[in-house]
Amino acid sequence: MDTYPVYQWFSALLCYPEAELIEVLPEFQTALNEWPQLSRQAGRLQMFLDYLNSHSLRELQENYVATFDRNRNHALYIFEHVYGEDRDRGSAMVDLLEEYRSGGFELGDEELPDYLPVLLEYLSQVPAEYAQKLLGDAVHVIAHIGNKLARNDSPYAVLLQGLTELSPIRPMPLTEPPVRDMDEAMETFGPDIAGIEPLLRPSVETIQFYPKAAFQTALKGA
Template identity: 70%
Template sequence: MAANPAYQWLSALLCYPQADLIAALPEFQAALDEWPALSAQRSELQALLDYLHSHDLIELQENYVATFDRNRSHALYLFEHVHGEDRDRGSAMVDLLQEYQRHGFTLGNDELPDYLPALLEFLAHIDTAHAQKLLGDAVHVIEHIRVKLAKNHSPYAAVLAAAVALSPVTPQPLIEPPVRDMDEAMETFGPDVSGIEPLLKPAIDTIQFYPKSDFQAACKGASA
């Protein structure tokens, strides 16, 4: 039983649509009707459930791929929006993976730790206070993706809006990361143990969902 089922609910809705998701739509509807935590986003989430209910599975899958896999501005990999191709992304991945491991949470072989549905699933099974802290760290990136989805009138924006609403932290504007040439980075720093990413920096104490310098700049801009 999930400690924080709302996170698990949102995680499932953000995953690639499969037949079992469609079969479970009545359960999602019941949860939306009953959970006060989601009441502020009720109309938008209802529109997403209606969308999933009214389209063929193949069409849903094609739209999902077009939305998230073929449009990098909508990518559900959080660190892509923070670090781009910079080598700090690999360090942040390691930090987050270690956070999962400390709580006995295991990712599938084909999953990356910064995949938003994976993070939400993790938050569903840990202490509520710690889940709120991690969500507060990530909320700036989640809101950044939500804005992009909303501009393209995607019904999935409702899921990210609900995640933002559950956070105790008000999101700040996200500064777009610089694009680093990965071949150049490999030549400069050498490969990591996997041979895929450039050599990682030593792990830091906090997970880099949001660079401190960028956060401070955004805060100054918001208060000016």
């Protein structure tokens, strides 16, 4: 099976930096120098490896937490940028989890399926052509996060931009999902059948990374 290990390269670099990552940075450098898939953007990606090499592990970890854990605009959870707090996010999570299981890919107990490094790890294990299709589905969100990181001068922006370059699909602007105001929604839409939550109907159209119809189509073609 022809797979695309370059996705693992990005996946590891987007995870919380640990000492083990720093120890194997020479291997990441070798891959950047030799893999043709990265040659067009080697200069930009080199800046990220230089960033890792020029800071202490503690500095890298503190910056990672400040960038991704304390700023929801940069969250690496894909569906957070698509659905916000809408209940459809849970359904999308189930669909993506089933996609992973159909490919024999099992998550750990503490991992969420829409975490970008997890998705990239999965893409590295499926046939390259199918991985490219899934990347094309997700690229709108990936580019959206990358643009926000770039506006904040984050060194991680180049990784998201690099993934965008690998996509066969040109990203489209992503509509920000509305934050659900429970009181206002109750007044506007009325309660749901249980009388607990508002009966929400999205007022804006958002780009769906992995809607149910696409998931069923993917399974038929897998």
